[in-house]
Amino acid sequence: MDDHQLAGTLDAGPLAAKTPVLDTVTTEVAAVSGIEVDAPLPAVRLQGVTKRFPGGRNHDPVVAVDDLDLDIRDGEFFSLLGPSGCGKTTTLRMIAGFEYPSAGSLQIFGQEVGLEPPNKRPVNTVFQSYALFPHMTVAKNIAFGLEMQQLPVDEIDRRVAEVIELVQLQGREGRRPKQLSGGQQQRVALARALVNHPKVLLLDEPLGALDLKLRQAMQLELKRIQEQVGITFVYVTHDQEEALTMSDRIAVMDGGRLLQVGDPEEIYDRPRTRFVADFIGDTNLLIAEVLDADTARLYDGTVVRVPTGAPAGSTVTLAVRPEKLGLWHADAERDLRLDALTGTIRRVTFLGNAINYEVVAGERAPVELVVRQGNTPGIEHFADGERVRVRWLPGSVAVLED
Amino acid sequence: MAATVDPPRTQTPTPASAPDEPGLERAAEQAESRRGFLIGLPSLLYLVVLFALPLVIVVVYSFATRSRTGRTILADWNLSSYARLFDPLVLEIGLRSLWLALLTTVISLVVGYPFAYYLATRSPRVRGVLLVLVMIPFWSNFLIRTYAWRVILGRDGPFVRFLEPILGTEGQLLFTPFAVVVGLVYGYLPFMILPLYATLERLDFSLVEAARDLHATGWQAFWRVTWPLSRPGVVAGSILVFIPSFGAYVTPEILGGGRTTMIGSYVVRQFLSARDWPFGSALSVAILAVMLVAAVVYFRTRDREA
Numbered sequence A: 001m002d003d004h005q006l007a008g009t010l011d012a013g014p015l016a017a018k019t020p021v022l023d024t025v026t027t028e029v030a031a032v033s034g035i036e037v038d039a040p041l042p043a044v045r046l047q048g049v050t051k052r053f054p055g056g057r058n059h060d061p062v063v064a065v066d067d068l069d070l071d072i073r074d075g076e077f078f079s080l081l082g083p084s085g086c087g088k089t090t091t092l093r094m095i096a097g098f099e100y101p102s103a104g105s106l107q108i109f110g111q112e113v114g115l116e117p118p119n120k121r122p123v124n125t126v127f128q129s130y131a132l133f134p135h136m137t138v139a140k141n142i143a144f145g146l147e148m149q150q151l152p153v154d155e156i157d158r159r160v161a162e163v164i165e166l167v168q169l170q171g172r173e174g175r176r177p178k179q180l181s182g183g184q185q186q187r188v189a190l191a192r193a194l195v196n197h198p199k200v201l202l203l204d205e206p207l208g209a210l211d212l213k214l215r216q217a218m219q220l221e222l223k224r225i226q227e228q229v230g231i232t233f234v235y236v237t238h239d240q241e242e243a244l245t246m247s248d249r250i251a252v253m254d255g256g257r258l259l260q261v262g263d264p265e266e267i268y269d270r271p272r273t274r275f276v277a278d279f280i281g282d283t284n285l286l287i288a289e290v291l292d293a294d295t296a297r298l299y300d301g302t303v304v305r306v307p308t309g310a311p312a313g314s315t316v317t318l319a320v321r322p323e324k325l326g327l328w329h330a331d332a333e334r335d336l337r338l339d340a341l342t343g344t345i346r347r348v349t350f351l352g353n354a355i356n357y358e359v360v361a362g363e364r365a366p367v368e369l370v371v372r373q374g375n376t377p378g379i380e381h382f383a384d385g386e387r388v389r390v391r392w393l394p395g396s397v398a399v400l401e402d
Numbered sequence B: 001m002a003a004t005v006d007p008p009r010t011q012t013p014t015p016a017s018a019p020d021e022p023g024l025e026r027a028a029e030q031a032e033s034r035r036g037f038l039i040g041l042p043s044l045l046y047l048v049v050l051f052a053l054p055l056v057i058v059v060v061y062s063f064a065t066r067s068r069t070g071r072t073i074l075a076d077w078n079l080s081s082y083a084r085l086f087d088p089l090v091l092e093i094g095l096r097s098l099w100l101a102l103l104t105t106v107i108s109l110v111v112g113y114p115f116a117y118y119l120a121t122r123s124p125r126v127r128g129v130l131l132v133l134v135m136i137p138f139w140s141n142f143l144i145r146t147y148a149w150r151v152i153l154g155r156d157g158p159f160v161r162f163l164e165p166i167l168g169t170e171g172q173l174l175f176t177p178f179a180v181v182v183g184l185v186y187g188y189l190p191f192m193i194l195p196l197y198a199t200l201e202r203l204d205f206s207l208v209e210a211a212r213d214l215h216a217t218g219w220q221a222f223w224r225v226t227w228p229l230s231r232p233g234v235v236a237g238s239i240l241v242f243i244p245s246f247g248a249y250v251t252p253e254i255l256g257g258g259r260t261t262m263i264g265s266y267v268v269r270q271f272l273s274a275r276d277w278p279f280g281s282a283l284s285v286a287i288l289a290v291m292l293v294a295a296v297v298y299f300r301t302r303d304r305e306a
Helices: A012-017 A020-032 A088-096 A138-148 A153-166 A182-194 A212-229 A240-246 A264-269 A274-279 B022-061 B080-086 B088-120 B124-139 B142-153 B158-162 B177-202 B206-213 B218-229 B231-246 B250-256 B263-272 B277-305
Strands: A044-053 A062-072 A077-081 A103-108 A123-126 A200-204 A232-237 A249-254 A257-262 A284-290 A295-298 A303-305 A315-320 A326-329 A339-350 A354-361 A367-374 A387-392 A398-400
Touching (some): A062 A257, A077 A088, A077 A240, A088 A103, A088 A123, A088 A200, A088 A232, A123 B206, A138 A182, A182 A212, A212 A240, A232 A240, A240 A264, A249 A264, A249 A274, A257 A264, A274 A284, A274 A315, A274 A398, A303 A339, A326 A367, A339 A367, B022 B277, B080 B088, B080 B277, B088 B124, B088 B177, B088 B263, B088 B277, B124 B177, B142 B158, B142 B177, B177 B231, B177 B250, B206 B218, B218 B231, B231 B277, B250 B263
Parallel strands (some): A077 A232, A077 A249
Antiparallel strands (some): A044 A062, A044 A103, A284 A295, A284 A315, A295 A303, A315 A398, A326 A387, A339 A354, A339 A387, A354 A367
């Protein structure tokens, strides 16, 4: 790929993706990563996909997506999650065909599509702004894709009616997009894409323009529809809560790179990097010194049971979620199954469904922790300045790679 | 400017912070509308004195009579000037003007649309440069530019020489309808490009992406999405080219050489050489009527799209 390093060779990139040389590399990569030959075909497979845009500072190309390897399984609800500018939308646009990769291989169900125009790909997109055709009725908008594929009129009518029922837009067929509410427009956009029975449905932050209540309702609705139609959904979002709620698996991206792929629990409970731990949910980051294979020591001297796999004496960063921590009086009986740290409450924040306590332990190198206690009946409330013991199950601490 | 006095809105419930006295509110509103009228007054006077009044004079003259010596007698009001509009010669000139204006409009659209599209899809900096290039010709005199075409299309010009195998040695381009249309397209093309550009620049290109995503080819996406959504610009540009082309005087005079008479030249002839002011006025009113129809078409299309 050295020949793509120069600015202005963007055109050469996608061409290279089709050469047999790269195909050989592809097979080798598959062999090395131990992918079984008879494993089900992934819905989308990205291998070494890179996208450079011309004209950054000093006219250097801007790398939007950097050497991405990713398999999206058939039938799953897959989310690309990351802050704006992380490359998630560019990745989606490459799958859709609005951008051509500068390098790498892009396959949809085993078919190399990196250079195919959008109309020749078995995917459809729900756009962030919906992109509904303002000069057509709802029914015409939905029928557009089928008309372009020159399906018989009666089949178009049948499928349009079917999908209108699926998204519950009965009675709105004759309306113009402008006459619909945001949520209804959202449904039309979804129906317009789904009616084509795409192999993969791409969704680019489709709920971003809706208010909170409607967004939550649409999240459930989208999930219901996805389960009903069984199509692979690739969902781009910067909203971690949305990704956790809806996805079967999540890919967290930053700076054009893939940081971690996993199911929501994995991503949330076992973040691999500081960025993932920080971006998703609230987290306590603790610096610790490795004692042996299974224990490490925090700055305040607390010994934590955590299998780091790092050599003794090295420092590691640990991540633990505020709600995984329990709060007890400092003189409470020790439970040897739990790790514990003794400190003082510095601030109490009432959140409604929970209470946040900021606890500081240690004098010279204080360790700060946020503990979240659910606001459940009978729970003990603590006050500012109280001495407390923070306890947690050893397994709830994740070791970060950076 | 709003010269009409707004009806007093004493019926509407006034918010708590507004003055309770209805008279005060009304006085304030009247003062505001008075100020609006004063601001608009200069333009209003200008338009009435220099535009509406002459128009009225033309309409009045069109019903007058021409004396034998060519004077206009403002008496014996009649419709004979209008009857002469249906004279075969006049009809021929009228239809030719209509045909050449339509041809000019269509050619301008075919030439201008791709350029406007290109313009609208460039980066802001390139757009700026190209827009200036479109407008630069306006900075020099229209008459001079039209005379330049006489040289270009003339007997020794590059076009005639290049086309000699087709036209033959006796062939000519100048003083033909072709030359007139070339001159008109040249003159009015910017009026086509600018409204088209304004429409296309506002077009949401994610709609085109959506069409491509929904299995439309590039052409299908254009005809089903881009073209219908750019129609307000197409209509505006077409009207702006059609109206001046239909009434054109300078271009057919210079490039048509009296052989391709258009209605504008014919009107001038009535006023200057034939000294038949009533008939010239009637012709002008007829042209005005055609343009009015075009303008109505434009506004109705625009309102429907909005």
